[in-house]
Amino acid sequence: MDKQMLRDTSRRISPYIHNTPIFTSHLLDDMTGAKLFFKCENFQKMGAFKMRGAVNAVLQLTKEERERGVVTHSSGNFAQALSLAAKNLDVPAYIVMPNNAPKVKKDAVVGYGGIITACEPNINAREEAAAKIVAKKGATFVHPSNDLNVILGNATVGMELLNAHPNLDMIVAPVGGGGLIAGTALSSHVFGKNCKVIGGEPLVADDAYRSLESGQIETNYSTNTVADGLRTQLGDINFPIIQQYVDHIIRVEEVEIIQAMKLLWERLKIVIEPSSAVAFAAVLKNKDYFKDKRVGIILSGGNVDLETIRFS
Template identity: 70%
Template structure:
């Protein structure tokens, strides 16, 4: 991956995405002892950063591949991102979703023009259903996080942040499947000035933290976290980037995630989901590390079930 690829990716997707705002808060700065800059991808189209990677991956397909469509399996933001990105580009999108996915998410995918195929709520069933569509329709499978075109697209959020604030000392992003943190790390490396990238991860799903310790991709036995977007694990495409360019991963508890989420709602007046509160919780937890530093925080999305808030 090189700098030119990231620049080309950003130029390519600009007509289809928002350059999202960066918010600051004097009170949150005082509470943490750092200068914080929140890159608000909750204001992105479909409500999360994943629109960036979805659009880029589809735009990189040949005309013939586009005609046959794309398929992914996701219960959340990537399902919506692929549906909207495909609709914007006139490409059919087949979305495999577990039968127990929230109805609101299924409706959102349909609203964006995606064709929903339901399956049993296991990874095996999801992969099998997706493969069936690939075989029958000739559609191209898009992975939510372990795809280089997706990773480049996700990295454009950090690129925009550094264009607005070039002298950040750190950028913090949540870690789930690893696409956002890998893209963020590439952007910080190419466009930052000695800007370090740190991941935030729940203790309950700390596979990325353990993967960096062991040097191989670890899995989670349980996924008992409120940060529903972070239950997935790293892949062979993003893990080497993370190993090379991510400084460390800070783990936070469920209570710390909920407290951070509440604070963001109260002080920034924004709707953000638990997964992105993990990054802010990491800064609150390690105040000494970030004291008097300029810290960018990627607010990854705002697709939250308002009938089921943790506070």
């Protein structure tokens, strides 16, 4: 992994993504005692950083592979990201979604041109359905987080943050499937000046925290978190990167996630999804650790169902 590889990735995907703005807030700085730089991936195309990895994965396909299409299983942002990335490049996108996925999410995938295959809502059924499409169509499977091209695409978030603010002491990112924090760890390792990478993870879905403790991939006992983008599991490609380059992971409770989200909506005047608030919640929970530091915080996305949000 070197600078050139990440720069090539950034150059490759740049026509299809936004270099998203970085927000600051005196009030939130005063509240935490740190100097905070919020990287606003809620303003990314289709509303989340996932677009970066999806675009990079599709761009790496050969002409023949592009004709045969891509397939993934996701009910979240990656389903939409791969659909839009593929549409931009005239590639068919087959999306395996559980048959109980909300209509609004299915509509979004269809809106971006994805072709949905419904399956039973469990991981075996998902993987089987995806494998069938690979076999039948010759499509290339792209995992939402455990895929090196996806991780490299995601790494451009941290790269842009460090380009704009080279002297960050640390970057905090939410941890779900591990694809964002692994990418952030790579970019921080390559472009940072002793810039630590720290994860924020929901306590009720803390597979990454426990995996770092035990040294092997642990599974989630539950995934009952409001941070719906973080219910997924680490994988064997991103875990070694996380082990090597992530300093530590801070676990936060559900109420802390909601409070952090409310603060960001109120003070930054931006709509972010609960998963995005987890990194900031980790900073709020450990103010002493971040005191007087220059801290990048990755706000991963803004796709939230407003009809289900309640702050009171």
